[in-house]
Structure formats: structure tokens, C-alpha cells
Amino acid sequence: xxxxxxxxxxxxxxxxxxxxxxxxxxxLKIAPSVIQQLLNPNKRxxxxxxxxxLFLAMHFPIFDxxxxxxxxxxxxxxxxxxxxxxxxxxxxxxxxxxxxxxEKSTELQTLYFKxxxxxxxxxxxxxxxxxxxxxxxxxxxxxxxxxxIFQGKESQMLKEIAILKRDIIDFRRTIxxxxxxxxxxxxxxxxxxxxxxxxxxxEVIGSEIRVWNIxxxxxxxxxxxxxxxxxLLSFQISRVMHALTYFSILLFTLTFIASFFSMKAISPAHxxxxxxxxxxxxxxxxxxxxxxxxxxxx
Numbered sequence: 001x002x003x004x005x006x007x008x009x010x011x012x013x014x015x016x017x018x019x020x021x022x023x024x025x026x027x028l029k030i031a032p033s034v035i036q037q038l039l040n041p042n043k044r045x046x047x048x049x050x051x052x053x054l055f056l057a058m059h060f061p062i063f064d065x066x067x068x069x070x071x072x073x074x075x076x077x078x079x080x081x082x083x084x085x086x087x088x089x090x091x092x093x094x095x096x097x098x099x100x101x102x103e104k105s106t107e108l109q110t111l112y113f114k115x116x117x118x119x120x121x122x123x124x125x126x127x128x129x130x131x132x133x134x135x136x137x138x139x140x141x142x143x144x145x146x147x148x149i150f151q152g153k154e155s156q157m158l159k160e161i162a163i164l165k166r167d168i169i170d171f172r173r174t175i176x177x178x179x180x181x182x183x184x185x186x187x188x189x190x191x192x193x194x195x196x197x198x199x200x201x202x203e204v205i206g207s208e209i210r211v212w213n214i215x216x217x218x219x220x221x222x223x224x225x226x227x228x229x230x231x232l233l234s235f236q237i238s239r240v241m242h243a244l245t246y247f248s249i250l251l252f253t254l255t256f257i258a259s260f261f262s263m264k265a266i267s268p269a270h271x272x273x274x275x276x277x278x279x280x281x282x283x284x285x286x287x288x289x290x291x292x293x294x295x296x297x298x
Contacts, residue, residue: 001014001099003099003102003103003109005109005110005113006113007082007115008082008083008084008113008114008115008116008119009082009083009084010083010084010085010086010099010102010119011083011084011085011086012085012086012095012099013085013086013087013088014091014092014096015088015090016038016087021035021038021039024038024078024085028078028080028083030053030078031050034048034050034055034078037055037057037076038076038087041074041089042057042074042076044059044177045057045058045059045177045178045181046181047184047185049188049192052080052081053078053079053080054077054078054079054080054185054188054192055076055077055078056076056077056079056120056181056185057074057075057076057077058074058075058077058178058181059072059073059074059075059174059177059178060072060073060075060092060094060127060128060130060131061073061131061134061170061171061174061175062090062091062092063134063137069166069167070134070167070171070174071170072170072173072174073090073092074088074089075088075092075095075127076088077120079116079117079120079192080116081116082115083116084116084119084120084123086123094126094127094130095123095126095127098123098126115193115195117192117193117197118195118197118200121197121200121201121203121204122200124204125200125204125207128204128207128208128211129207131171131175131211132211132214134171135211135214135215135218138164138167138168138171138218139218141160141164142164142218142221142222142225145157145160145161145164145225146225148160149225149228149229149232154229154232154233154236155233157229161222161225161226161229164222165222165223165226168215168218168219168222172212172215172219175208175211175212175215178208179205179208179209179212182201182204182208183205185201186201186202186204186205242292246288246289246292250284250285250288253281253284253285253288254281254284254285257280257281257284258281
């Protein structure tokens, strides 16, 4: 799909086929090495400068609700004089929505299609800002886990904490490498775009920093909650062990007393019949219980 306004053209290739790649290679003279990178996913963000264009590979998180996991999705840019090309293999709802909005609104075209550099940074700003609702969802999940922990559901929250930590780790792995690439891109504004884009480029970098800081805060929160959950579980296990120890000692003591008085060498008639062993048993229970209560083990 192509959207053109004044001297700026935006070509958007969603899940490009061989025909699209041949068009990029033959008509737009894109280097074979770049075409190869469009076919194979890049493991990390990068920026490469060629004679007449820039190649930019970025990753943005997309939440997979079915698997409850944040997954990095690659978005490639080719920036030439008066032309911006976006290429991606997986669905990118934010980019697709922005393209459709610009397609329908002349006002948005006037606002964003000032030059290719301004359009590029505007798209990046939209994509970075799209992380904030996902971070809000993570924060809500943290609050929910914290609430359940103090309602006595520590064991059930172990898996939820692990899933959320994996989500934050995947998010961090996607976001962290982007900043250096954005800073490199910002330094190319006058040399490549022939425009001073410092204001919008710094806005994008600032948004990236804000997302990273929120992620750091979420990471610290979930780690603190995990430690609290482990402490509560340890306390519960300790209480259970105290109770088991209490009953084990009681059972052992009562069994020992019963065995002692059941020995054939001792005549129960000379020891008050059944009253004496029964009284000793009761006394033993009282003493053991008092000791455990005093130590606050039960």
C-alpha cells in the first residue's frame, strides 16, 4: 500500500512476497544484502547507512493474549529521499492503524508528512508510546498478585509471578537495545534528512527512556513481591513443621508411656491400675503443649 502527500511517499509492505521484494530490488535499487535481511529476522536492532538510503531494523513488543506472553516483533524501515518504506512479517496493529488514519485524514497527512525524517520519527513515537498501555496492564497484574498474596493464596501466585516475570524480561529484552539505535538515528538528521529534527527525535528518545524506567520499576516491584511471597510461604511451612513436630513428640511420648506400663515386668495393680499411666499421659500432654505455646511454635 502506498500513501503519498506532497513530496513524501509512504510505502507499507505487510508480510511481503517475492513480487514485493523484486520491486524493492529492481525499482528502488535496494541492495541484495538488505533484501536478504528483510527475508530473515534480525536478532537485534540495527541501523545501516547506504549511499541513497538508510536501513533501520527495530523491534517492538506485542502482547500475545493466548500464551500470556510479550513477544518482540520486527519492523524494518528503508528511508530514502522523499520516500519511507515499512516492511514487517507479523501483524503490527499500531502501525496499521496509524497508516489507515493518515489515509483517511488530510489533516494528519499535513501534520506528519512534512518530510521523510519527520514521518519516520512520528511513526517511532507512536510505536514507543504503544508500550505504555501494555505496561499499565503489567502494573494492574502486579497489584492483583499482591492482593491475592495477602489473601492467603501464596502457592497459587507462584505461577502467576513466574509468568509476569517472563513478560517483563521479554519486554526489557525488546526495549533495551533500541535506545542506542535511536540516538544514532537522531545524529543523522542534518546529514541525511537535511532537516533539524532534534525536537521530535529527542521526544522519541525521551519516550523510550520513560518506557525503560517504568519497566525497571515494574521489575523491582515484582521482585519485591516475589520475596514477600517466598517469606510468607516459608512462614507457612515453618508453622506446618512446628505442628508436625508437636504431634510427633506427643505421639512418641504417649507411645513410650504406654509401652513402659505394658511391660510384663511391671504390675499395673501396684501402680494404681490404669489411673497412673493415664495421669502421666495427661501431664505429658500438658507439659509439651505448654512448652510449644511458650515458644510460640503453635
